[in-house]
C-alpha cells in the first residue's frame with residue numbers, strides 16, 4: 001500500500017512558500033502577518049498554535065499570538081478582532097477553535113474581515129467556495145486536495161465518500177471534491193446515516209473526518225480504495241486517526257497516516273492562505289507584485 005506522505009509534501013509546500021515570501025517581502029516592504037487568538041488553555045489548541053507559530057517563523061511570516069483568559073468577555077474578543085481587522089500589517093486573523101464554553105464562535109468568525117479570514121470560515125468565503133469563485137479556502141480540506149493533487153491521484157469520475165459533515169472539514173471537502181475540474185461523485189455520510197459501511201464499500205476514495213478511532217476498517221472498504229484519514233483523537237496510546245491502519249493497509253491501494261498525513265498539510269495551507277491574503281492586500285494599496 002502506498003503511503004500518502006502529507007508530512008513530506010507539506011515540507012515541499014512550505015519551502016516553495018518561503019521562496020515566494022522572500023521575494024514578496026522585498027517588493028512589498030514588509031513580511032506577511034498572521035495574528036492568532038487563543039482563548040483559554042485547551043491543551044490541544046496550545047499545541048496547534050505552537051505548531052503554527054513555528055511554521056510561520058520558518059518561512060518568514062510574522063506571527064503574533066494573543067493569549068486571552070477563558071473568561072474573556074465577548075465584547076473584548078470582538079473589539080480585538082476589530083483592531084486586527086484595522087491593522088495594515090496583519091494579513092491573516094485566526095481564532096483558534098473551540099472557544100471556551102459560553103463564547104459565541106460564529107459571531108467571532110463573522111467579525112473577521114473576509115479578506116483576512118485565513119481559516120476560510122467566514123460565510124463570504126464559504127459562499128464563494130459553494131459558488132466556485134476564488135476566495136480563502138478552509139485549510140484542512142484544501143490540504144487534502146493539495147495532497148491528492150501532488151500525489152497525482154485523479155478523482156474525475158470516481159466515487160468519493162466523506163464521513164462527517166462538519167463546517168470545518170466534511171461540508172467544504174464535499175464541495176471541493178464535487179467541483180468542476182475535480183469531478184468526483186460525492187456521498188456524505190454522518191451520524192444519522194444508517195449504514196455508512198455500505199457506502200464506503202462502494203467508494204474509490206474514503207475521506208474520514210469523524211474524530212473516532214477505528215471508524216474505518218479494512219472490511220468496510222473496496223480493494224484498491226484510497227483512504228484519507230482526517231480524524232485526530234488524543235488517546236491514552238497517543239495520537240490516533242479514524243482509520244484502523246493495520247486492517248486497511250491490507251486492502252487499500254493508498255492511505256494517509258496519522259500523524260504525518262493531513263495535519264501538516266493543514267498548516268501548510270494556512271501559510272498559503274496567509275500569503276494569498278498578503279498579495280491581495282498589497283494589490284489593494286497598488287503595490288505591483
Ligand code: GUN
Nearest residue numbers: 094095096097098119139
Ligand atoms: N481547531 C481545530 N481545527 C481548527 C482550524 O482549522 N482552525 C481553527 N481556527 N481552529 C481549529
